[in-house]
Amino acid sequence: MNARRALGVAVGLLVAASCVPGPFERLNPYDPNASITGRLEVLTDTVSAYLEIAEVRLITEPAFDVDALPPTWVSDQSAILTPIEGGRFQLISTPTVPTSVTVRAIYPSFTATAVIVAGRP
Amino acid sequence: MRCRRVVALRATLTLACGALPLSAQGVDDGRPVYLPSPSVEILMIDRVSAGRLADERLIRRLLDDCARLMPISVANRGEASRLPPVSTWATSPPESWALEFLIFPRSGGRSHCEGDRTAVHAGVARGLQVVQGSPGETWRPVVSARLVVNGRSVDAAVATPIRLRRLSAAGLESVEDAAMRLTVPIDSLAPSVQGLMPVVSVHVRVAGDVTWHEVEVPAAALDAAWRRALPARLSYRAPRLPTDEQSIVPPPARDRYLQRARDAFMEGDYSDAARLALVRLDDDTLSVEDTRLARVIAGLSFIEQGDDLAARLVLAPAVRDEPCLALAPGRAEAAAAMLAELARPAARCRPARPLRVALQGAVLPGFGRPTSGMRRLAGVVEAAIVVSFLARSQQRLRVAEQRYDDYLAVSRLQPALEFPAYRAQRLYKDTESARRAALISFQSAIVAWGLFTAEAVVSELGWGTYYETVSRYGGAP
Numbered sequence: 001m002n003a004r005r006a007l008g009v010a011v012g013l014l015v016a017a018s019c020v021p022g023p024f025e026r027l028n029p030y031d032p033n034a035s036i037t038g039r040l041e042v043l044t045d046t047v048s049a050y051l052e053i054a055e056v057r058l059i060t061e062p063a064f065d066v067d068a069l070p071p072t073w074v075s076d077q078s079a080i081l082t083p084i085e086g087g088r089f090q091l092i093s094t095p096t097v098p099t100s101v102t103v104r105a106i107y108p109s110f111t112a113t114a115v116i117v118a119g120r121p
Numbered sequence: 122m123r124c125r126r127v128v129a130l131r132a133t134l135t136l137a138c139g140a141l142p143l144s145a146q147g148v149d150d151g152r153p154v155y156l157p158s159p160s161v162e163i164l165m166i167d168r169v170s171a172g173r174l175a176d177e178r179l180i181r182r183l184l185d186d187c188a189r190l191m192p193i194s195v196a197n198r199g200e201a202s203r204l205p206p207v208s209t210w211a212t213s214p215p216e217s218w219a220l221e222f223l224i225f226p227r228s229g230g231r232s233h234c235e236g237d238r239t240a241v242h243a244g245v246a247r248g249l250q251v252v253q254g255s256p257g258e259t260w261r262p263v264v265s266a267r268l269v270v271n272g273r274s275v276d277a278a279v280a281t282p283i284r285l286r287r288l289s290a291a292g293l294e295s296v297e298d299a300a301m302r303l304t305v306p307i308d309s310l311a312p313s314v315q316g317l318m319p320v321v322s323v324h325v326r327v328a329g330d331v332t333w334h335e336v337e338v339p340a341a342a343l344d345a346a347w348r349r350a351l352p353a354r355l356s357y358r359a360p361r362l363p364t365d366e367q368s369i370v371p372p373p374a375r376d377r378y379l380q381r382a383r384d385a386f387m388e389g390d391y392s393d394a395a396r397l398a399l400v401r402l403d404d405d406t407l408s409v410e411d412t413r414l415a416r417v418i419a420g421l422s423f424i425e426q427g428d429d430l431a432a433r434l435v436l437a438p439a440v441r442d443e444p445c446l447a448l449a450p451g452r453a454e455a456a457a458a459m460l461a462e463l464a465r466p467a468a469r470c471r472p473a474r475p476l477r478v479a480l481q482g483a484v485l486p487g488f489g490r491p492t493s494g495m496r497r498l499a500g501v502v503e504a505a506i507v508v509s510f511l512a513r514s515q516q517r518l519r520v521a522e523q524r525y526d527d528y529l530a531v532s533r534l535q536p537a538l539e540f541p542a543y544r545a546q547r548l549y550k551d552t553e554s555a556r557r558a559a560l561i562s563f564q565s566a567i568v569a570w571g572l573f574t575a576e577a578v579v580s581e582l583g584w585g586t587y588y589e590t591v592s593r594y595g596g597a598p
Contacts, residue, residue: 020563
């Protein structure tokens with residue numbers, strides 16, 4: 001066997017065989033140590049009518065399927081604006097003065113926050 | 122008085138017969154080999170060892186003593202005086218050396234040869250036709266016997282009947298041909314070209330039975346018989362005609378007795394050289410090099426004496442131990458030809474170039490071992506080790522990937538007893554531990570691969586050095 005060719009085959013085999021990957025990325029948002037960042041994009045910034053729906057969308061880096069891995073949605077004034085599903089909040093009590101309500105999408109690895117104004121201006 | 126005499130005789134018998142016990146199968150000390158079977162019992166005696174067994178007087182005394190006790194009678198005592206003395210057996214021409222199988226019928230189901238059988242059979246072996254019988258005993262006479270070597274009947278084996286004298290319950294004697302002596306020249310049981318002993322069995326038929334009974338002769342017993350025959354064969358061969366070829370110059374021996382054999386060989390005294398070398402071969406403490414030297418000296422001496430059969434027997438183990446043993450070119454051509462017949466082909470002995478070994482080992486693990494059988498086996502083992510490391514690496518990697526998929530799928534929507542955060546962390550830990558195991562296995566495979574390649578190169582270099590000594594054996598003063 002030609003020496004150069006044999007060496008080439010040997011190197012090729014070694015390279016092909018060295019396919020043990022590096023550390024796997026921590027990409028599950030439920031993992032407290034995951035390296036994920038996220039923010040809430042407000043689609044409806046003001047709600048005034050009774051039972052009106054305000055909507056926010058969770059944007060993450062890196063992206064993942066939020067429907068499959070949903071966060072826990074919370075509102076700091078749930079008596080006014082209560083979470084219903086998938087980033088949607090419903091006005092269940094109309095305040096007499098406009099009130100800023102903070103809504104959050106909570107994962108063990110990060111929390112995204114947004115503000116929605118409830119009540120007539 | 123009579124009682125005291127019997128006690129004294131019994132003591133003498135025990136002492137004398139006890140000093141010459143019959144051996145179990147596969148003896149190596151010159152004693153007869155006892156080969157029992159359900160229908161007959163066989164005693165294998167080689168003439169050299171029978172000659173060593175005892176002197177004439179001792180055998181006669183044993184027979185007389187045993188005859189009074191057993192009773193045993195000697196049918197042809199008068200002829201005994203015409204037999205050659207014991208000492209001549211060991212020095213008779215090699216063509217007459219034979220193995221004898223004395224085949225006795227079982228007497229009424231019990232062993233016919235119990236008690237002082239050594240004395241009895243020694244007497245039979247000497248041609249005395251000793252007869253043993255107890256009153257009223259019955260037996261089924263041996264009617265035919267033949268010797269089968271490697272599945273073929275040996276024409277040179279001669280079967281002659283032995284007369285046994287039977288005592289009836291009434292005290293009357295009758296004589297009949299009930300036992301058999303099977304004599305075969307030892308050269309008919311020659312080892313194979315590779316020095317392996319043949320498969321030998323005695324086939325016997327007893328009266329009233331149409332089937333042949335087969336009794337196998339242990340290879341160790343044949344080997345022992347041959348080894349006892351070797352020294353005596355030296356004396357009865359005409360030296361080979363001198364040729365103009367250059368004689369071998371054996372390397373010096375560490376063992377001083379073997380050195381004497383070497384000196385005798387160098388002086389052309391082949392008989393003495395072989396005798397001394399054969400004696401040293403019996404010493405288990407002899408070093409490997411000296412054992413090889415002893416075998417070569419003995420083998421070459423036999424060749425010089427024209428006894429190729431004996432030479433093959435002595436040289437074969439040396440070649441088995443070192444399959445690449447070859448004499449220096451142009452020396453002792455007859456021996457060189459015999460070694461070439463026994464040894465491995467030169468192509469499989471010649472060491473490979475280190476660079477080639479390194480490259481082959483780098484391409485395929487364990488492949489850098491092209492030369493000999495054992496190293497090829499080591500190569501297979503090495504390849505297996507590397508492949509098993511790689512296989513384990515792949516297997517752990519698959520486990521890691523499965524765990525990672527599970528990790529990515531952890532969601533609070535899944536029904537589980539664990540909190541999602543805890544589950545995700547646990548699965549990630551499992552993933553990483555499987556991945557690390559895969560990495561360690563892979564690194565181990567690479568390290569082992571490299572080490573085996575390096576070791577193959579080193580061992581090939583070492584083999585090259587060693588090969589110089591065994592492939593030009595006896596080539597330099």
